[in-house]
Each structure stands twice: as C-alpha cells, then as structure tokens.
Amino acid sequence: MTQHAASPTPAGQGRKLVVFVVGLAAVVVAMLCAFVLPSIHSGPHEVPVGVTGPQSATAAVSKALSGEKWEVTAYDDEKALTSAIEDRDVMGGIALSPDHVTAYTATAGGPQATAILTSTATALAEQQQVDVTVTDLKPFPEDDPKGAGFSSATLPMIFGGMIPAVALSRLFPGHSGLRLRLAGGISFALVAGFAVAALLQFGTGSLSGNYWITSLGISLGMTALSLTLLGLESLMGMAGFGLGAAVIMFLGNPLSGLASGPHWLPDGWATLGQLLPPGASGSLLRANAYFDGVGAGTAVLTLSCWVVFGLALCLIADRRGRRKATVENAAPAPRAQLV
Structure with missing residues (x-):
C-alpha cells in the first residue's frame, strides 16, 4: 500500500498567513476604537x-x-x-x-x-x-418631539448606498455591466431618497423642511455611498467593496454625529466623521429638514466630492476593462492541432 507524504507548505505561505492574521486583528482593534473612544470621550467640545x-x-x-x-x-x-x-x-x-x-x-x-x-x-x-x-427656536416636529425618526435615519441612508452596490454587482458583473451598475445605483438612490423622505416627513412626522429639497439631499448621500462602493468593487473586486463597506459601517456610522451633532464628539473624530458620507449626509439632512438649508453647503460639497471620486474609480475601471478587451481581441487565435 502506497503512502503519500504530506506536501510541504509553499515558501512564503506561512508568512502570508501571519501578515493576514496580524493585519486583520489590527483592523478589528482600529474599528473597535472608532466605536468605543468617541463614546467614552463624548460630550461638549467647543x-x-x-x-x-x-x-x-x-x-x-x-x-x-x-x-x-x-x-x-x-x-x-x-x-x-x-x-x-x-x-x-x-x-x-x-x-x-x-x-x-x-x-x-x-x-x-x-x-x-x-x-x-x-x-x-x-x-x-x-x-x-x-x-x-x-x-x-428650532424644535423637532410635534409628531416626533424627541427626534427619534431623525436619529434613526443613518442606517437607512447607509444601507441605501450599500445594498444596491452589492445587488448590482451580482446582477451585472464584469466590465460589460459597469454602466448598468452606475445607472442602477443612481436611479435607486433617487427613488430611495424620495421614499425615505416621504416616510420620515409624512409617515412619522419626523421632518419639517421642504420635502423635495430634503429628498434630493438624501438621494445625494446615497449616491455618494453607492458610486464609491461600485467604483471600489469595479477596481478591486469584492475586496474593494469590503474595505469601503467596513470604513462606512465602522467609522462613518459611529462618527456621523446624527443624534447629537458633531460638536458632541472629540475634535479629531468629529472632523473625520463629517468628511465621510454618513456624517455629511446627516448634516445635510439636519440642515434641510429643520434649518431651511442653512449650513448645507459644506455637506453638499463633501458628498459631491465622494460622487466624483466614485465616478473616477468607475472610469478607471472602464478604461482598464477596455484595454483588456482590446488585447484579448487582438491576440491571435490558437491554431487547431492536427491529429
């Protein structure tokens, strides 16, 4: 009876495993810090x-x-x-x-x-x-005096950008489906933005601003998230999507300051939170829903930059896909072997 000896581990594989384990642990600790530290040091800051x-x-x-x-x-x-x-x-x-x-x-x-x-x-x-x-001078609406609906709007806006990015990447994969993914992401953001605003304003009475402007603001936030994740996925595959989703969920969500306002977070964390799509989306929603758009400019500019960033990633992925297709089409077909 022949016994097969166990094949040795390929050179470098053990080192790669160590780097993966240590790197992933560092990421988990960093994400935990993003959740815990702002909460521990929360309170009025300037x-x-x-x-x-x-x-x-x-x-x-x-x-x-x-x-x-x-x-x-x-x-x-x-x-x-x-x-x-x-x-x-x-x-x-x-x-x-x-x-x-x-x-x-x-x-x-x-x-x-x-x-x-x-x-x-x-x-x-x-x-x-x-x-x-x-x-x-600026209370929450009478139907929602504690602002519960407004405070809970972060996750719907985040998932409104993440879910379509995942679904569209599965429905229209590869370079051939890139433009359909872009069109689908923008279309979904528009529809979902108006639907979320309608629920919060007319369903729960949590918002009191101009419905159309508020809806467009929510749609802009979802578009910024969706296009960024679609661009990362187009360039780096699901690893890129996972990286973007982790930053959004584990940094953007706790640092958004939607419930308390950014001044209740430590200075550095507050600044970072407002530069990420969830924080900018929350600030834009607050400005449009209760302050007649006052203070919305910075949030609009931030989200517009994320939209441009996502489009740029998709453009790079599109050009890379075209070059690859051109090379494959130009390659000579293999000759048939005569038997």
Missing part, C-alpha cells in the same frame, strides 16, 4: 453658544461655560442672539436681564446642547431669584 445682557451677567455666563467645552460669543441684544441661532452661528444662547433669564435653544441642532443650556439658565435664575423662560 460648542458655540451666545449670551447677551449686562456685562457683569454675561461674564457670569462665560465663567459658567468656560473651558474647552464651549465657545461663548457675546451679542448686543436678544434679536442678534436669536438671529445667530437661526443662522447656525451658535447652537443656542442665554439672554440675561435684571428680572429675567431666557434660554434660547435649537433642539433640532443638538438635544444635548439644549439640555445643558436649559440647566445653566435655570441655575443662573435661581442664583438671581428671578424667573426663567426656555424658548426653542
């Missing part, structure tokens, strides 16, 4: 707020909100303060007078900032033994 009133009183507010957590700006009067809040120059403010304290908030801009400003104004009123009033 949140812009305004104050108006007598100089001594505004000094007291500035002292109460001192440190790196807040950026306090003094305004001449209450009208200037409320205008700054509506223009999103500040997230809220406190107006002081000898017999009254008023907290002006914008809950739709960040519920956590609203809560702290309200408690600060209440404490100041108790010290002065005067009445306190809280005026919410």
Whole structure:
C-alpha cells in the first residue's frame, strides 16, 4: 500500500498567513476604537453658544461655560442672539436681564446642547431669584418631539448606498455591466431618497423642511455611498467593496454625529466623521429638514466630492476593462492541432 507524504507548505505561505492574521486583528482593534473612544470621550467640545445682557451677567455666563467645552460669543441684544441661532452661528444662547433669564435653544441642532443650556439658565435664575423662560427656536416636529425618526435615519441612508452596490454587482458583473451598475445605483438612490423622505416627513412626522429639497439631499448621500462602493468593487473586486463597506459601517456610522451633532464628539473624530458620507449626509439632512438649508453647503460639497471620486474609480475601471478587451481581441487565435 502506497503512502503519500504530506506536501510541504509553499515558501512564503506561512508568512502570508501571519501578515493576514496580524493585519486583520489590527483592523478589528482600529474599528473597535472608532466605536468605543468617541463614546467614552463624548460630550461638549467647543460648542458655540451666545449670551447677551449686562456685562457683569454675561461674564457670569462665560465663567459658567468656560473651558474647552464651549465657545461663548457675546451679542448686543436678544434679536442678534436669536438671529445667530437661526443662522447656525451658535447652537443656542442665554439672554440675561435684571428680572429675567431666557434660554434660547435649537433642539433640532443638538438635544444635548439644549439640555445643558436649559440647566445653566435655570441655575443662573435661581442664583438671581428671578424667573426663567426656555424658548426653542428650532424644535423637532410635534409628531416626533424627541427626534427619534431623525436619529434613526443613518442606517437607512447607509444601507441605501450599500445594498444596491452589492445587488448590482451580482446582477451585472464584469466590465460589460459597469454602466448598468452606475445607472442602477443612481436611479435607486433617487427613488430611495424620495421614499425615505416621504416616510420620515409624512409617515412619522419626523421632518419639517421642504420635502423635495430634503429628498434630493438624501438621494445625494446615497449616491455618494453607492458610486464609491461600485467604483471600489469595479477596481478591486469584492475586496474593494469590503474595505469601503467596513470604513462606512465602522467609522462613518459611529462618527456621523446624527443624534447629537458633531460638536458632541472629540475634535479629531468629529472632523473625520463629517468628511465621510454618513456624517455629511446627516448634516445635510439636519440642515434641510429643520434649518431651511442653512449650513448645507459644506455637506453638499463633501458628498459631491465622494460622487466624483466614485465616478473616477468607475472610469478607471472602464478604461482598464477596455484595454483588456482590446488585447484579448487582438491576440491571435490558437491554431487547431492536427491529429
């Protein structure tokens, strides 16, 4: 009976396995840090707020909100303060007078900032033994006063970009299906964007802005995600798609700041989150849904850059596919062997 000896491991295969295991472990740790660290260090970080009133009183507010957590700006009067809040120059403010304290908030801009400003104004009123009033200039809609629908919009927008990229790559594979994948990704983003906006605005009452503009904003975010993932898949296969999806889910999702606003994340993490499609999509949705588009410019520019990036990847993949097809067509056909 003949026994076959076990074939030795090819040279370099063991080293490749070690690199794979160590590299994958490093990626998992990095993704875990992206989830855990922002949560541990969450809280106000340079949140812009305004104050108006007598100089001594505004000094007291500035002292109460001192440190790196807040950026306090003094305004001449209450009208200037409320205008700054509506223009999103500040997230809220406190107006002081000898017999009254008023907290002006914008809950739709960040519920956590609203809560702290309200408690600060209440404490100041108790010290002065005067009445306190809280005026919410930009609240969530009455049908969804806590903004639950808005806060839960991140995953639908992310999956609205990821799912069509996966499905289209399977339905129309290869270079021949690239243009169909592009057309399908853009078409799906438009349809899904209007559907998601309709559900959130008319179904749950979570949004209160112009429906058409809000829908186009959601569609732009989905398009940015979808085209980027399609471009990565076209160039690198499913490895490229997996890399893009991991960045979006494990970095973009926790760093989007949709529920709290970006000022509630540490500075570096907040900046990174706003540069990724989920964060930019969330900021655009907030601006269109509650602030009449104020502050939407940066988010639109960021998402447009991602759209261009995805299209560029697809263009490179298209040219590479054409060159490959040309070489294959130009190659001489193998001669038939005579038996």
